Amino acid sequence: MQLFLCFLLFLGFCFGCSRPPHLVDNQYSVTAMMNDSTWFGTVTPARIYESKDKRCKGQQFMLIIRTDILYKGMPPTRKTPKPDGCITGDCYSTQVLNLDNIPLKRGRYRLPKVARCGTLNNLSQHYWQTFPGNGTFRAFGYQKSKPNWVRVNRIDYATNIVEGQFALTLTDTSKQVIRFRDGLFRLKFKPE
Numbered sequence: 001m002q003l004f005l006c007f008l009l010f011l012g013f014c015f016g017c018s019r020p021p022h023l024v025d026n027q028y029s030v031t032a033m034m035n036d037s038t039w040f041g042t043v044t045p046a047r048i049y050e051s052k053d054k055r056c057k058g059q060q061f062m063l064i065i066r067t068d069i070l071y072k073g074m075p076p077t078r079k080t081p082k083p084d085g086c087i088t089g090d091c092y093s094t095q096v097l098n099l100d101n102i103p104l105k106r107g108r109y110r111l112p113k114v115a116r117c118g119t120l121n122n123l124s125q126h127y128w129q130t131f132p133g134n135g136t137f138r139a140f141g142y143q144k145s146k147p148n149w150v151r152v153n154r155i156d157y158a159t160n161i162v163e164g165q166f167a168l169t170l171t172d173t174s175k176q177v178i179r180f181r182d183g184l185f186r187l188k189f190k191p192e
Helices: 002-017 111-115
Strands: 030-034 037-043 049-051 058-067 095-103 107-110 127-130 136-142 149-156 161-171 177-190
Touching: 037 177, 058 177, 095 107, 095 111, 095 149, 095 161, 107 111, 111 136, 111 149
Parallel strands: none
Antiparallel strands: 030 037, 030 177, 037 058, 049 058, 058 095, 095 127, 107 149, 127 136, 136 161, 149 161, 161 177
8 A cells, every 4th residue: 555655646746747837926928848848938028910811800919939948959059048938138049939820819729720810921830949049950830630729718908918828749841749738828918
């Protein structure tokens, strides 16, 4: 019986370590698990825009998430400051995640579908690993037949804050896979 209880405690400890930090009183506007490692970044205030695409009418916003966390296989570069998730103004971005055309209304949305709603960005690329502050090293797009979604949970028009969740599975031309799970975002938006 004691062995069983020790095993349950061990499982609880392991599960607790693999969860992303919550956004309540958090300095980062986005947190997630990326390939089972904690990932965090910063989003600038989102501008609300009206879609002119007849397939996707209504108000929308875009998440452009930047971080300076070092990634596996990152080419050697000059020494960069200690990663802080780009909360400071002096950030050498190493990763950028872009989620386009999210409707400004509560609900869950398939990202490949909303990405086609009149976006200016490349439809096949949504996550980039970059050289710190300069140029793309590797670009990733949504992996077909995998869950790629965003959910808007709360919109507070008094404080202009939108909160939600996301999960993504992305791949590049070399078939390297990046998975984001347990993604949370909380950001200010600028009304139209």
